Amino acid sequence: MDDIILAGKSIADIEQVTQHLDKVFKVKDLGDLKFFLGLEIARSNKGIHVSQRKYALDIINDAGLLAAKPCATPMMKDTKNMFQEGIPVKDVTAYQRLIGRLIYLTNTRPDISYCVQFLSQFLRAPTSEHHNAAHRLLRYIKGTPG
Helix, strand or coil: CCCCCCCCCCHHHHHHHHHHHHHHHCCCCCCCCCEECCEEEEEECCEEEEECHHHHHHHHHHCCCCCCCCCCCCCCCCCCHHHHCCCECCCHHHHHHHHHHHHHHCCCCHHHHHHHHHHHCCCCCCEHHHHHHHHHHHHHHHHCCC
């Protein structure tokens, strides 16, 4: 099954395209968009609001940090030690997967972009310090609206 999003200023135009697609491909109209690829879409009189709240909570839950205390800052002040300290992580792919998910989260959370970019520099050989920093970032995300 493939999904497609139709957007435009004219409802009539969108309905015309939908009818044409239905004739050619037999499509099912699912109505107004609410969720798509980890994005939550909400409409109001003020406009459209896009968030990844559920996606962020899923990442936090998968990391086992749902009950963890939130952090006030996304990263520690002194990052120089990250280059010199820590032991290599056993599951490099888990760290890479986590950073990949965080990169996608930056679509709606530009406040974490610098930290995610910084942590992504260590994808080849992450250490326990990088892993701890990623968990700190998740605790920050947990404590901030997004």
